[in-house]
Amino acid sequence: DSVFKLEPFEDNYEVGEDLGSGHFAVVRKCIHRKTRQAFAAKFIRKRRGGGRKGAKMEDIVKEINVLRCMNHPNVISLHEVYDTKQEVILVLELVSGGELFDYISEKEALSEEEASAFIKQILEGLKHLHDNSIVHLDLKPENIMLLDRTSTKIKLIDFGLARKINDKDDVRAMMGTAEFIAPEVVSFEPLSLATDMWSVGVITYILLSGSSPFLGETLQETYHNITALNFDFDHDLFQNTSDLAKDFIKRLFIKNPRKRGSVNDCLNHPWIKPS
């Protein structure tokens, strides 16, 4: 099929409200004129000439290729792509339930059942990525969105940093959001699928306690806490948390990526209920 559509985006879509913006991209709600179906359009600015603003075409194509091989209920789907002079437009499935981040903030901490049910869905979406040798590299509550206000179904979004992991060229890159990144990212060592599993540990810790395990006063302090594995299960925050939940987290906060729990280990952990 035609890789990128070249006709003007606005011929086929009405552009609506801003939903958010990222590095070189802005996400807007849009409505397909003929079907009236709503989507999220991610407008990615292209790097022009030798400038620094804008995303490199090879990175945009990487994101598209990652999204194209995704087909899972817990992973956002890519509908179509438009290529214009200034930007590439990804027409993505729209989710309207807001970020998991906001859901937690409103509720402070969740019950273990609720937290386990969210983590199970994140693991199922992540298993789909990892089975395709794709690492997300930016897992955090802002990139986990609820399907709609009523359900607690979630979808992983934003694959701007996602990478295909093939053994030959090791992927090293300083990226992601400080409090969620693994020690190997801080110390610029090879990344792997295990890098996402560390972030699952951080998200689980936050869902259960409402606080971030490695966050320091400064970026340097956060990085130090991560590489020194400087975390604890503060009594006040974790007094009602089961040992099983703490064991689940402890198996992910392991410095050596090869010793860290995999997505399958986590899905088989007794804290995650079988369906």
Ligand SMILES: Cc1ccc2c(c1)c1c3c(c(C)cc1n2CCCN)C(=O)NC3=O
């Ligand atoms: C209703 C709503 C509100 C904000 C949204 C989205 C949807 C949204 C979406 C997507 C992305 C990449 C970012 C998005 N954002 C930006 C904030 C995400 N952290 C997306 O792929 N589908 C969305 O619905």
